[in-house]
Amino acid sequence: MKKFIFPVLVFFTTVLFSQTPLINDSKSEEVVKKIVSTSLENWTSYKWLGELCKIGPRLSGSDNSVKAIKWAKAKMESMELDSVWLQPCKVPHWIRGEERALLISDKLNLYKELKITALGGSVGTEGEKLIAQVIEVRNFDELKKYGDKIKDKFVFYNVPFADTLINTFAAYGRGVRYRVYGAIEAAKYGAAGVIVRSVTSKYDSIPHTGVMLYADSLRKIPGVAISQQDADFLSDIIHLDNSLQVGLKLGCKNLPESTSYNIIGEIRGSEHPEEIILVGAHHDSWDVGQGAHDDGAGVVHSLGVLSLFKKLNIKPKRTIRCVLFANEENGSRGAKAYAEFVQNSNGKHIAAIESDRGGFTPRGFHVTTDSLTLKKLQEWSPLLSSALIDWIRPGGSGADVSKLKNVKALFGFVPDGQRYFDLHHSAHDTFDKVHPRELELGTAAIASLVYLIAEKGL
Amino acid sequence: MKKFIFPVLVFFTTVLFSQTPLINDSKSEEVVKKIVSTSLENWTSYKWLGELCKIGPRLSGSDNSVKAIKWAKAKMESMELDSVWLQPCKVPHWIRGEERALLISDKLNLYKELKITALGGSVGTEGEKLIAQVIEVRNFDELKKYGDKIKDKFVFYNVPFADTLINTFAAYGRGVRYRVYGAIEAAKYGAAGVIVRSVTSKYDSIPHTGVMLYADSLRKIPGVAISQQDADFLSDIIHLDNSLQVGLKLGCKNLPESTSYNIIGEIRGSEHPEEIILVGAHHDSWDVGQGAHDDGAGVVHSLGVLSLFKKLNIKPKRTIRCVLFANEENGSRGAKAYAEFVQNSNGKHIAAIESDRGGFTPRGFHVTTDSLTLKKLQEWSPLLSSALIDWIRPGGSGADVSKLKNVKALFGFVPDGQRYFDLHHSAHDTFDKVHPRELELGTAAIASLVYLIAEKGL
Incomplete structure (x- = not known):
């Protein structure tokens, strides 16, 4: 029997060790754990995320x-906060409508529907079918070389995601410029429209949308994304038939601007109510997924x-404002x-924390601050290790x-x-892709940082 | 147009900052990045994991x-390693067979199939249906109080997973003792068998297996696990009908031991071949999932x-052995x-690294070592930050x-x-639950640590 005991006990030994904070603040440690x-x-x-997702996607307007x-x-x-209010602002109101694209190769006798998503803000084709040849480029330099042929x-x-970068946000940063500025650059040469390989780490048949921009001085041309699989397919077919065409029908359009709101609620600080710690995120989303x-x-x-x-009846010394x-x-x-x-009000924001990288397991916080404050924060950071915050770094x-x-x-x-x-x-991007523990730990990590700042100031 | 540019640029600013290692070793940094x-x-x-999973589950024997x-x-x-060999060992050969359980409440006129999984090593019911009343306990102390009534x-x-612990391995450690030792403790009072609430963080209808033990001096009684949902259901029904019975049929049994093998392969060190760095994992698995x-x-x-x-043509100074x-x-x-x-061979193992916590994104390494070596390792650890290793801690x-x-x-x-x-x-536990980037980064993190040890020794 004894011979079976070890595999089980190993789990316990890994648990007995824990990290000692550099600064001794047992009250804060207790609060973070709680x-x-x-x-x-x-x-x-x-x-709450389940409720929000049930409403559906939440595009402005x-x-x-x-x-x-x-x-x-x-x-x-x-929650019986000290105050809750709405702050109005004008927002764009873009709608998607019908979207269809057909790959047309008379040479290969090949006609295939491409699954597309219009890029956010794109103009439509005004009820017409826009049919044109396709020129594939890998970057803006190649575009320039084609020049008037476009x-x-x-x-x-057709810019693949930079899969070899460990930092997916850096990889996204490399690719997203073609989605955002691609139509502007192409319009300079009189292009009919742009088709963008989706900027995503997932290789499958689903396209990813996102904002695109126009220049006032140039013609506004439609922009769509296709999935990574369809991008490879389209590229393969172009190599077999360089006179290949795509037919595009896009019903999207911009309606007049409408009014939306920031939603703001706060718990007033007990000792320094004029010092505000903001926690925030954006409530709008793209109109696909949830x-x-x-x-x-x-x-x-x-x-x-x-x-x-x-819930924990913590009275913060400084004001916590959720925006x-x-x-x-x-x-x-x-x-x-x-x-x-x-800028026009009296409240002084000492800290503002944004969460816009998803509901995954916490790793750390990026911070933009002066070097003295950074040093102070890094001294605190071991207090956050029980919330799986391993570092606070400039960013x-x-x-x-x-x-x-x-x-x-x-x-x-x-x-x-x-x-x-x-x-x-x-x-x-739907609710079933969210893991409850991972999501909750994000809340706990942010709440713990807010607690430390509310207690200690900055 | 300008007003749209900011959201995009923010992604770039988060990328520009990076952490400076405490020790300057630009060659190692380059190798880790590569x-x-x-x-x-x-x-x-x-x-490779796809290929392995396609074989199916791999229980010993x-x-x-x-x-x-x-x-x-x-x-x-x-891979054309310097040597590859198999090392034989005798292993248990347990097979599952048919498994069925029926909840029987004559009082409530309720008869419901429970989805069960036999615990690994459990005896079967020898073709018979074992029917008995059920006594619910929350811990071993409660079991003792029931005493001979059992x-x-x-x-x-019915021990719920300790969901409020951030360390899931600690939570598992708390619950797993009932699965492992439950039959021994229950047999002391002459129980007919044990039913264990699955030791899992997932609340659903799937049971989780795992090893159970017997004592030679006590009767061997069958052990099964039920899902968290079924555990709550069973508990609810027991409260309505405490004469409730369960009927159990288990076809599992232990066959004669068979021969299995450790699979070993190594790249010999160029400068200190006698110093071995082991990387290892276990190739067997439970007989459910993949x-x-x-x-x-x-x-x-x-x-x-x-x-x-x-692939990178790195010639390690010390021997790397995969077991x-x-x-x-x-x-x-x-x-x-x-x-x-x-113990009977000449090779001196300077380090041994095990991966048995899944293929998720790297966070760190636990290490059992002396304080001087720990200090050295912690000085190196910033070199591993490009492989998402944020710490090396005792454990x-x-x-x-x-x-x-x-x-x-x-x-x-x-x-x-x-x-x-x-x-x-x-x-x-199937292949579709594995994320390619997360898995690969585990390989990269371990390879990076191995590289540092192979270069610098310990």
Whole structure:
């Protein structure tokens, strides 16, 4: 019998050791542990994310977006915060409509439907079918070389995801420029439209959308994304038939701007109410999938922080303000409206923390701050190790909070990033892709950082 | 147009910052980066895991296990290592057979099939249907209080997973004792059998198996696990009808021991061939699912380390030996055979690294070593940050390598652990639950540590 005991006991020995914080602050350690266990016990963020995802995707201007704003406001009101309000801003109202693309190769007698997604903000084809030849390029330099040959053709940006980079956000950064600026560059040479290989780490048949831009001085041409599989297929066929055409029908259009809202709720600080710690995320999402990780996770992280302070009856010394920003995906109008409001108001933001990298297991925080504050934060960081925060490092914060000026420290929550761009901006980004423990630990990690700042100041 | 640019640029700013290692070793930094990018480019471990999982589960003594051993040996031979050999050991040969359980409540007129899995090593019911009342307990103290009332009844250990612990291995450690020792304790009071709530973080209808033990001096009674949902259901019904019975038919039995093998392959060191760095995992798995994370991941991590050294043409100064251990799940006979072999041979193991926590994103390494070596390792650890290793901390290594004596440092690879016990020992543990990037980064992290030790010694 004895011979069987070892495999089991090994599990216990791995648990007995734990890291000793560099600074001794047993009260904070206890609070962090309590925050973690409460999150894992109640799954509040996870349940709320289920409710939010059930509404559906929440693109600015959509009916769903209005429902989501009402839902979030009601959630804040249910927590009996010290104040809850809506802050209006104008937002674009882009709708998708019908979208179809057909690969046409008369030479090969091949006619195949391509699964496309219009890029956010794209013009449509006004009821017509736009048929044109396709020129494949791998970068903007190749585009330039083609020059005028591009006229009246589709430019196909076939740029594979930089899979060999360990940092998926860096890989995304490399590829996304073709989606964002591709139509502008192609329009300079009179292109008919652009087809972009989806900027995703997932190799499958699902296309990923995202914002595209136009230049006022150039013609606005339609932009669509195709999946990685279809991109390889299209490329293969172009090599067999360089007179291949694509027929495109896009019903998308921009409607007049509508009004959306930042949703704001706060717990006033007991000792320094004028010092504000912001936790935030964007409540809009692309109109495919459910915006579960992008950025439903951030929404329920931020709401969950307030909920934890209430549930644990922690009275923060400084004010904790949750801001759910409108319209991050295609305009950042919410972030701009909030930044303007802050410039004209009295409250002093000492810290702002954004969660917009999904609901995965915590790893650390990026922070933009001065070197003294960074040193202080890094001394605290061992207190956060029980919330799986292994580091606080210099780095960017997020698209919304980075608009704020004169904040002592801007933070970006950094969870594990290996799966994020599998889902991002696609039909894959649904609630079933969210793991309850991973999501909850994000809430706990952010709440723990907020607690330390609320107690100690910056 | 300008107003749209910010959201995109934010992604770039988060990428520009990176951590500076405490020690300056630009060659090692370069090699680690090359190891990472090569892993992510080739997906060798992922492809190999697909092949291994296709064989099916690999319980000791099974035909599949023989196939898996042949597969792994062929894989090593294909790499043109300096030597490849099989090391025999005797292993238990337990087979599952038919398994059925029926909940019988005459009082409620309720008859419901329970989905069960026999615990590994359990005796069967010898063709008979074993029908008995059920007594529910939450711990061994409650069992003792029932005492002789337990005679001829099923003991139902209804111990929920410790969900509020952030460390899932600690949570598992708390619950697993009822699965392992439950039958011994219940047999002391003459129980007919034991029914165990599955030790898993996943709340659903799938039961999780795992080893159970018997005492030679006590009667061997059958042991089965039921899912978390069925455990709650059974508990609810017991509260309505405490004369409720369960009927159990189990076809499992122990066949005569058979011969299995450790599979061993090595790249001889160029400067200190007598100093061995072991990378290892166990090749057996439970007979449900595919053993994808437990421990197919560890198998392809270990094989993948050899493959990376070969592919990158790195000639290690010290010997790298990959050992794929037999029979970790129900006897650790492979680990014992290898430990004995080492004691009687000349090679000096300076380090042994085990991967048996699944194929998730790397976080760190646990190490069992002296304080001076720990200090040295922690000075190196920033060199591993490009492989997502954020720390090296004191902790247990793993069930197989911990059998080795006089090794300077025993390591356990520690990936993210939040999903592991959702899958562990169940039908959920299949290839589709493995993320290619997460798996590959495990290989890269272990290969990077091996590289540093091979270069610098310990």
